[in-house]
Amino acid sequence: MRVDLFDFELPPERIALRPALPRHSARMLVAKGTAGIDDRIVSDLASMLNRGDVLVFNDTRVIPAQLEGTRGEAKIGATLHKRIDLRRWQAFIRNAKRLREGDRIQFASDVAAIAEQRHPDGSFTLAFEGDEPVETLLQRAGRMPLPPYIAGKRPTDERDKSDYQTIFAREDGAVAAPTAALHFTPELLAALDDAGIVREMLTLHVGAGTFLPVKADDTADHAMHAEWGRIDSETADRLNAARESGNRVIAVGTTSLRLLESAAGEDKVIRPFAGDTSIFITPGYKFRAIDGLMTNFHLPKSTLFMLVSALMGLERMQEIYAHAVADEYRFYSYGDSSLLIP
Incomplete structure (x- = not known):
């Protein structure tokens, strides 16, 4: 149709x-x-x-699946959208043209991930570093993933949690x-x-x-x-x-x-x-x-x-x-x- x-x-x-x-x-x-x-x-x-x-x-x-980070001087945004395994998630990337396979993204002082693989739709597989559960890392570095038609009108706040x-x-x-x-x-x-x-x-x-x-x-x-x-x-x-x-x-x-x-x-x-x-x-x-x-x-x-x-x-x-x-x-x-x- x-x-x-x-x-x-x-x-x-x-x-x-x-x-x-x-x-x-x-x-x-x-x-x-x-x-x-x-x-x-x-x-x-x-x-x-x-x-x-x-x-x-x-x-x-x-989960607080929206992340803001850097790859060198480039600002990289990531929205996790599908778990692959305990440490890897598929994510939509903002400013993806500045990201290559193998790059390291720093989301917080103690939260980072490797951009392992680019997918045909432009998303990436992100492999999170460390031994802590990814959900624990997201509590420190992530924010609630409000839909774009809300997030574009106002910032996420504590009430959204x-x-x-x-x-x-x-x-x-x-x-x-x-x-x-x-x-x-x-x-x-x-x-x-x-x-x-x-x-x-x-x-x-x-x-x-x-x-x-x-x-x-x-x-x-x-x-x-x-x-x-x-x-x-x-x-x-x-x-x-x-x-x-x-x-x-x-x-x-x-x-x-x-x-x-x-x-x-x-x-x-x-x-x-x-x-x-x-x-x-x-x-x-x-x-x-x-x-x-x-x-x-x-x-x-x-x-x-x-x-x-x-x-x-x-x-x-x-x-x-x-x-x-x-x-x-x-x-x-x-x-x-x-x-x-x-």
Whole structure:
């Protein structure tokens, strides 16, 4: 499909630079099939679901994956986006023309890495020096990797260390938050429990590739960056049993959705999964594992807007987003939410 079909006008003032406080007070657009649009707030979520429905969350934890360093006199920026092993990460590099394979980058007085290999997309494999875990080094030298559409408007600060982390975060490895779950608070979870809504967890370490623009003119020519994920056998069994019992599985966030769909076969059975996925979902895709999606509002011409268009239909999503813009919903990572049930 032509990428320009997924474009839309978005006034810059619709981009949220801070999350709503409390988090569950964010607005939530509810769209079910073709039947209108309902303007609610996230704290209404329990009343929008049925007893026995399953919400699937991503428990990845964002690491301080943005680094500023030097190679000689040259300033080098690095955004880690995919772990290779205990000491090596693939990273997008700013000022990459000043970096060659074998160069040493000094990120802090006691944090350095070797640029081992340049990849075809311009990224590098960075091998961190020393014996300390890389996560420990990042706590000293790194900062939270806010999306460029926020970081370009204001600097990262101490508040982002908690704001850009979900209540479920426990598995270190993401360089972007699974932002649909940023809206969840203990109060909202208690309301969901009282309503009989089930929670399940999986892990997908979100990579910085999620923010990369689609440069191709046709979706068939776009290559997704791989991300590592895991669904254990017990979770897969419970999800399959829920659907067999007639309950709905609703992914909280496109990251949860993409991993569930990666783990499901054509028979619509979810299987244990541990490995990389680069699934790219566009209109025409037949969903196998989910019955709905809770997600924030996405960039024009982004792979994530293509995904929700596959779920609801492109014309329906154009209608939904036109309503969201006109009604002044807040967009992107720190913005408002939507509940989409095809």
